[in-house]
Amino acid sequence: MGRRAHRLLSTTGTTTTAATTQDSSMCVPPTPPSSIATQCDYAVEVDNLDFAYPSSLPGEDEHLVLKNFCMQLKPGSRCLLLGANGSGKSTLLKVLAGKHLTKGDRVKVMGTDAFRDLKLNLTRAFLDTQWGMRTVAFAGYGCPLQADIRVGGMMEKLQSQYPERRDELVKLLGVNPEWRMHRVSDGQRRRVQLLLGLVRPFDILLLDEVTTCLDVIVRQDLMRWLQKETETRGATVVYATHIFDGLDDWPTHLHYLNRHGATGWQGPMGELELYSKLRKEGHPSPMLKIATTWLRAEIAEYGVQVEGADGEGARESKNPNALSTDRGGGFNPGRMLSYKA
Numbered sequence: 001m002g003r004r005a006h007r008l009l010s011t012t013g014t015t016t017t018a019a020t021t022q023d024s025s026m027c028v029p030p031t032p033p034s035s036i037a038t039q040c041d042y043a044v045e046v047d048n049l050d051f052a053y054p055s056s057l058p059g060e061d062e063h064l065v066l067k068n069f070c071m072q073l074k075p076g077s078r079c080l081l082l083g084a085n086g087s088g089k090s091t092l093l094k095v096l097a098g099k100h101l102t103k104g105d106r107v108k109v110m111g112t113d114a115f116r117d118l119k120l121n122l123t124r125a126f127l128d129t130q131w132g133m134r135t136v137a138f139a140g141y142g143c144p145l146q147a148d149i150r151v152g153g154m155m156e157k158l159q160s161q162y163p164e165r166r167d168e169l170v171k172l173l174g175v176n177p178e179w180r181m182h183r184v185s186d187g188q189r190r191r192v193q194l195l196l197g198l199v200r201p202f203d204i205l206l207l208d209e210v211t212t213c214l215d216v217i218v219r220q221d222l223m224r225w226l227q228k229e230t231e232t233r234g235a236t237v238v239y240a241t242h243i244f245d246g247l248d249d250w251p252t253h254l255h256y257l258n259r260h261g262a263t264g265w266q267g268p269m270g271e272l273e274l275y276s277k278l279r280k281e282g283h284p285s286p287m288l289k290i291a292t293t294w295l296r297a298e299i300a301e302y303g304v305q306v307e308g309a310d311g312e313g314a315r316e317s318k319n320p321n322a323l324s325t326d327r328g329g330g331f332n333p334g335r336m337l338s339y340k341a
């Protein structure tokens with residue numbers, strides 16, 4: 001797969017080609033010491049993927065979310081996914097997590113098929129905001145796990161397999177193993193999710209906005225810990241977020257998804273001219289500045305996204321048998337309708 005051209009939307013909304021490497025020493029992913037590096041060249045390799053959900057809009061069979069999507073990340077990379085609501089970040093993470101089937105051989109994680117190779121489930125971690133959500137019968141919506149369970153007793157075998165790592169995470173996340181799930185706050189529940197999701201050493205970690213309800217200290221310590229995981233073990237992290245606070249030095253790569261399912265810019269941070277410029281100027285929060293610059297340029301060029309008002313997200317299911325009480329609150333698990341063999 002040839003390297004995709006790096007493109008970025010300028011403040012005027014036009015598409016320009018970004019300059020090549022400014023400072024190659026900046027945020028370069030380290031050479032992983034673990035065996036991962038020798039096993040595969042890329043931790044993530046997506047080659048020209050189209051991904052669509054079935055559409056319920058009249059005259060439209062499918063709703064294309066990712067278009068000609070390409071991504072290559074070496075082991076040890078920390079990639080931030082940036083994009084407006086509905087741009088496809090969660091969809092991409094689900095594809096990489098093997099939750100959505102894609103046609104052909106276009107999506108590889110750790111050198112193997114992201115969907116079909118079940119071995120990946122032992123070395124791939126996927127954390128999203130749906131953890132512990134149970135669909136309530138008749139009401140049809142998810143509510144968080146609230147059973148009277150002791151945290152120390154959850155996934156006990158897994159926790160006991162990695163005692164040192166578990167203790168490290170318990171300390172880092174400030175989790176009390178005696179907490180009971182029906183009494184924890186949202187942020188505490190999230191910490192438990194992170195503990196259970198990170199305790200097994202992973203080769204690749206896919207994070208879908210799971211830091212929102214963490215307090216600033218835990219978030220900061222977690223990001224540092226993840227950085228250490230990438231630097232010492234060669235693990236790869238792909239992280240979708242809208243919060244850029246404290247992330248200025250964190251990513252090695254950035255991938256910007258625009259609202260048309262296309263890539264606005266992608267590449268190593270050192271190749272992003274705007275980032276280098278902002279750093280040189282001593283800007284207090286370059287990542288936030290980059291995000292607002294690109295997203296505002298998108299709005300200036302295409303207007304405010306109305307997807308939620310009259311687009312796909314506003315349509316009911318096409319299934320004539322679907323009852324409002326019987327379809328997961330309208331949630332449609334989605335199917336791949338790619339026409340690329």
Ligand SMILES: Nc1ncnc2c1ncn2[C@@H]1O[C@H](COP(=O)(O)OP(=O)(O)OP(=O)(O)O)[C@@H](O)[C@H]1O
Pocket residue numbers: 053054063065083084085086087088089090091092307312313331332333334
């Ligand atoms: N199960 C589904 N069935 C049909 N369409 C879906 C489904 N899930 C998502 N979509 C559509 O796919 C598009 C991308 O959604 P996705 O959740 O990947 O975006 P996102 O970038 O993660 O958004 P956000 O920042 O709001 O989390 C949206 O237009 C959404 O309406």
